[in-house]
Amino acid sequence: MTSAARTDVGTIEDLHSSATRATGLDDFGDTDYLEPLGILLESYRSEAGLTELGSKMFRFFLKGALVARLLSEASWKANPGYADVEVTRPIFVTGLPRTGTTALHRLLAADPAHQGVEMWLAEFPQPRPPRDTWSDNPVYQQIQAGFEQHHVENPEFMGLHYMDAAEVEECWQLLRQSVMSISYESLAHVPTYSQWLSRQDWTPAYLRHRKNLQLIGLNDPGKRWVLKNPSHLFALDALMAAYPDALVIQTHRPPTTLIASMCSLAEHATPGWSTTFTGAQVGRDQLELWSRGLREFSTARKRYDPAQFLDIEFTDLRSDPMGTVERVYAALDTPMTDAARAAVTALDEESQSGARKPQHRYQLSDYGLDEATVEAAFAV
Template sequence: MMTTTTAGLDADALIAAAREQTGLTDLGDDAMLEGLHVLIDAINREAKLTAAAQGRWAQQITATLANRLQVEHYLAQHPALLDAPVEKPLFVFGLPRTGTTLTINLLNADPARRCFLRWEAFNSVPPAAKGALSSDPRYVAEQARLDMMLKYAPHISAMHHEDADSPTECQFSMAPSFCAQYYDSVLHIPSYQKWLFSTSYLPAFRYQKRLFQLLQENEGGQWTLKNPWHPLFLNDLTTIYPDAQLVMTHRDPADVVASACSLVYQVRKMFSDDVDPVEVGKSQLRTFDLMIERMMAYREKHGADSIHDIPYDAQLRDPIGEMKRLYARFDTELTVEAETAMQAMLDANPQGKHGKHSYDLADYGLDRAGVHAHFRDYTERFGIACRA
């Protein structure tokens, strides 16, 4: 068994390391410092990292800070980029494991759209040259890293697979503001979760928009984004993007909770040898309850049709048909070229291509009947079919 480390991370030291690494000093909006300090404190007190994992997190946070420094420096040198609009961005969200990945991959096949790609989330500067989103040296390096990870941790890919030029969760554009559900998913940091649930997300969305304005310099299109966790902060999202198009996916919550718990548990075990599966289950329920509560409050305020809904089962039965419904909802033309590309993507990526993801609610102190009872108001409101 690996031993849990006792020495802590130091926020100021990580900032200094990023500045030394890049030769840059300006991190932009100081609001990001609050999230960084809350995160570091929570990691030191609660995450029970192994010694190896602590080193990896020091490297990861330093790299995140370095990327932010480079983004702010590039924008300072190219201020005209901030005059270009981010028009009608489409955001796909829903409880995790409800088909958000399938939805974004279908939309990504449309050449008129611009998705936030995995490699550029972590190495954003300079923006890709025209036509180089799948050939940039940073793409090549990230794909090599992912291929190695697939070799050593194939079970993670079976749960959630991404290539270097796959659309990634746009919370990774919020992570450099240290206001992202990602951290709470992969680590046991309840004090950070408490902060995340009560903070303003506006600074994170302001930075995100600046990043998109940089990335679209040579490769534009309608920004089309995915992040399951957006129901936590729809009001702040639409404050920054008042013309945003909102899309929510829905699935039997017993399958959602089981699959999400399994993924969170397996990833947390990569960083700690003391992970409580029952606490994972409780944490996921807390998060999902708040997501549903805030999503419903948003609909109450803006109208039931302010969010376009996609049932998971309908999407699996007729994915192109669901895309036609979505395009019609937002008065967007689904071109023959886009539809053909979507079908080609489906043909090349059958369900289970990267392995089968197996999971059991009982591992997390839960059962199907109990989860169905817990979410009954939600499932009845959206007509979600639940399997006993």
């Protein structure tokens, strides 16, 4: 007799035990994350319609968040000098997904005078080791092997969002330590968690985010941070509280041209994970989420100095990437060095071919949407 397939993600105690077994650590720090974790688990159980595969994947994701939390706590204790590291005039790239945030982020991070959060360090926070040692690091090797396997098994995802252990990635990986991230509702139907999150002050999560940057950048003092995450749209006040001198770059593209792309990305990232988060439900969830995020950001932005914001059109980034990057340096009142120009040029050329070349096909009707519905949702 076979046992029934498991479709629950588990309990807080289950996840704590799993993370502790994986690391040998048990200090999770403050307890602020327990409330959102409990709400998210209940949403997964009662609303998400998870399959056995989906429940396994979300257990893996939440275990990863708790492992990262444990590692940060331990590394802060082992490296008390992190507290003295300055984070000065960081750049935050945000905007609706599929508006060029990833491309702009990676171009800016190519400057040798800049630093971003590399994927493997977001998952295993620690002071960034010298770059020439990464290939011999067992943690780096493990994460990179996982991405290489994913590339082989899911080649179509490469054109949606290229990922690599050494690549700078979205800093939601740091926010997930606090279980405050719209990444969860971007990948599953969890309306109760979504409604709870929409009412919260994200400042504690962003202060922890800052502590992680100080830790990761401990060996690279003086380098400017370049961060990117569409979810910053939902938390501008918290971002500004933690980083009052930030330059915030907002990328723009007509919503009718990108909502189907966003839905396609969500669908390709979660194949077979849910009987609920499919087709028209993906369309409804993503349209509500991102139209709300853009409205909240637009309202909050009016409370701050306009000089702290820079608007970038997707078409300008595509047609003149170097000119677009130069606008960022001008906004910072910082000269663009020859080394920065060379690095940006090289990365831009690489991004137009091979595995990084964008390849993405989708249409609104696949997700129960049409242009009129999208335009109405984004009307301000």
